[in-house]
Amino acid sequence: MSFIETKPDSDFSIHNIPFGIISTPHNAAPRVATRIGDYAVDLSVLAQAGLFSSVVADAQGVFSQPTLNLFMSLGKPVWSATRKHIQKLLSASEATLRDNKDLLERAVFPINTVKTHLPANIGDYTDFYASKEHATNVGIMFRGKENALMPNWTHLPVGYHGRASSVVVSGTELKRPQGQRVVVKGEAPQFGPSLRMDCELEMAFLVGTGNNLGEPITIDNAKDHMFGVVLMNDWSARDIQAWEYVPLGPFLGKNFGTTVSAWVVTMDALEPFLVNGPVQDPKPMAYLAESTASAYDINLEVKLKPAESSKYSVISRSNLKYMYWSFAQQLTHHTVNGCNMRTGDLCGSGTISGPTEDSFGSMLELSWSGAKDIQLEDGITRKFLKDNDEMILAGWCEKDGVRVGFGECHGKILPARV
Amino acid sequence: MSFIETKPDSDFSIHNIPFGIISTPHNAAPRVATRIGDYAVDLSVLAQAGLFSSVVADAQGVFSQPTLNLFMSLGKPVWSATRKHIQKLLSASEATLRDNKDLLERAVFPINTVKTHLPANIGDYTDFYASKEHATNVGIMFRGKENALMPNWTHLPVGYHGRASSVVVSGTELKRPQGQRVVVKGEAPQFGPSLRMDCELEMAFLVGTGNNLGEPITIDNAKDHMFGVVLMNDWSARDIQAWEYVPLGPFLGKNFGTTVSAWVVTMDALEPFLVNGPVQDPKPMAYLAESTASAYDINLEVKLKPAESSKYSVISRSNLKYMYWSFAQQLTHHTVNGCNMRTGDLCGSGTISGPTEDSFGSMLELSWSGAKDIQLEDGITRKFLKDNDEMILAGWCEKDGVRVGFGECHGKILPARV
Ligand SMILES: [Ca+2]
Numbered sequence A, B: 001m002s003f004i005e006t007k008p009d010s011d012f013s014i015h016n017i018p019f020g021i022i023s024t025p026h027n028a029a030p031r032v033a034t035r036i037g038d039y040a041v042d043l044s045v046l047a048q049a050g051l052f053s054s055v056v057a058d059a060q061g062v063f064s065q066p067t068l069n070l071f072m073s074l075g076k077p078v079w080s081a082t083r084k085h086i087q088k089l090l091s092a093s094e095a096t097l098r099d100n101k102d103l104l105e106r107a108v109f110p111i112n113t114v115k116t117h118l119p120a121n122i123g124d125y126t127d128f129y130a131s132k133e134h135a136t137n138v139g140i141m142f143r144g145k146e147n148a149l150m151p152n153w154t155h156l157p158v159g160y161h162g163r164a165s166s167v168v169v170s171g172t173e174l175k176r177p178q179g180q181r182v183v184v185k186g187e188a189p190q191f192g193p194s195l196r197m198d199c200e201l202e203m204a205f206l207v208g209t210g211n212n213l214g215e216p217i218t219i220d221n222a223k224d225h226m227f228g229v230v231l232m233n234d235w236s237a238r239d240i241q242a243w244e245y246v247p248l249g250p251f252l253g254k255n256f257g258t259t260v261s262a263w264v265v266t267m268d269a270l271e272p273f274l275v276n277g278p279v280q281d282p283k284p285m286a287y288l289a290e291s292t293a294s295a296y297d298i299n300l301e302v303k304l305k306p307a308e309s310s311k312y313s314v315i316s317r318s319n320l321k322y323m324y325w326s327f328a329q330q331l332t333h334h335t336v337n338g339c340n341m342r343t344g345d346l347c348g349s350g351t352i353s354g355p356t357e358d359s360f361g362s363m364l365e366l367s368w369s370g371a372k373d374i375q376l377e378d379g380i381t382r383k384f385l386k387d388n389d390e391m392i393l394a395g396w397c398e399k400d401g402v403r404v405g406f407g408e409c410h411g412k413i414l415p416a417r418v
């Protein structure tokens, strides 16, 4: 228990202790914070007061940075010690911070008074395609049933390079993209706003410590290179994507914006929720073979607020544990050819679709490529996103009365540029 | 003419004045330089002496950076004025630098005594696929004659996101990548070193000034956003690529390393060599329609030194003017959906294959997927690269006695990691 109030259903109990970047009305400089309940705790202020001298060298310099990169570059022993130290500082039985009214006033802010920023300087962003259900569903719609799942899919975690520049933090509004798309099947493409704006329910891990070019990360070490996990909405303009993506993959259908949640939940906080993933058949090659559980039991929800309403409707309930390929397998595969990862690199899971129709992670799947309506509250329906629709992704773990969650990943689609 | 000796066939006449990053034995700090003939000129030293006070605010700060990013962010008027100013400083008729022995000694270094570094901090790297000949050749080999050129290809410059972390400067040695590949057609994939290591002859432009998310760069403004051009070798492991690339594009077959030349030749220096590109049929959509010449007449050569020899053989002669889609069209298309470009972003042209067999830009094409030998000097042959083979890409423009070139883009393939 913390001396800072946390409601029983809060994503940010003392068992979480995520890291993020905030600024405040009286200090516009983005800096490192954690979150507990409905409060942000400014770690740069605590560091200035000397509270981290035992765990982080130059803590004040590290926590005054505008991104988590420097902190993440310090490595897992430092991340773990820091999180444990914060848990101690925030616990009800610890007087240091609890009884320092002045420090509390300067370091603890109601969450609705802070602005959150992109947590990392992302050097490279990669998106995987690791849900068998999603790959199969999309494959059927883009290429037909016979070519749905490509022969490589069960042998390796298929992934592709995404665009780092347009990764934005939860709350950012995005204009509907324009581009070339085929409006009438078989006819020439036309230019205009996307007519099939979609979301993708994903989670992504942030690389904490990387590897040198030419020196792969092995499967046994992979988890220790990961800093933490965020929710991710890989917005997708399906009509632009469908026209452009052969043969080199998605490009303008994706790179107009990708939204991540603001608070990075550490691998340490997620460890209690490790479970076995799906059975992999064929058995993965030796470099991808895991000896311990590596899937995470994280409940996920996709909520949509249509422009004409003030209510969010849940349109999908899924779980990260459905992913066929684990994060560790993704990271290992990514480096097996020598590719170098750097602190702050972002790796998306791919759309997290479950086995049932109400667990699909994209509107493309939920509306089956527009063949049927997605039912929202008050009789409103959608096939794809309309202008000014808003969307929230949510995720949380629960076990033995402990809850660790991700807050929300929120976005709004504005009308296309005129 | 410069007072610094430049041979008539030098790529780096006073008409060039490229920008790059150097360090020297007595000063390990990477900093901005230009090159003339066989000399590097340290711009940070000239700035310290006050020689740039009329053209760049805080020139000393700008030219002491370890990358060109800060300089590039200043915009085209500053780039142009700086280049002209350097031309004046280096001209035989100008006494300021010519007669300052002390300054010359501190600022001018024989090129073989300097170390060159990656010229930019590359936020995102995109690779296009803009040679019709290359796309057709590769299409035939990967998908058969009927599916060679996809229906979208003549409507838009197809491109995909590459990996920024593994872009390295000329001279860097790369280990042969390992990974999954199908060795016997129709059988299961095996793990091991790539058996089809290839090069791709490309050029790439560096984005000088970018655009905000949601605000496209128009075709008429595109050239002014580009800072300059480099040679690029997009090393490709064809067997890894062929197995992994469906449906989301190349990944581990490419991201183990991409080599760029050290000296960035500015768009200003290339302007005299603008020519009309291939006729585009169908006519590009309005947002891609150009009113002025936008192809560059740049001669290109691919040279290969097999491990068992000390001689380079020219294996291909091509020209950038063969590219179907111009750099301006590539940049415009890239942002038409609102995607934001940032200073330092790198955009590759795609493999530059010409119409004849001796102008193909990859060994995949030159050996027609391994069906025939590529003949080197002394009776040596190759289909793909063997361990310790070295490769040089070269490029230069020539017109009215003026030569502007790119130096070399050199790389060596080391044996795979054991
Ligand atoms: Ca995705």
Ligand SMILES: [Ca+2]
Binding pocket: B127, B128, B200, B202, B234, B348, B350, B351
């Ligand atoms: Ca290429």
Ligand SMILES: [Mg+2]
Binding pocket: A233, A234, A235, A236, A254, A255, A256, A257, A258, A259
């Ligand atoms: Mg996206």
Ligand SMILES: [Mg+2]
Binding pocket: B233, B234, B235, B236, B254, B255, B256, B257, B258, B259
């Ligand atoms: Mg490459």
Ligand code: NI
Binding pocket: A001, A014
């Ligand atoms: Ni508790």
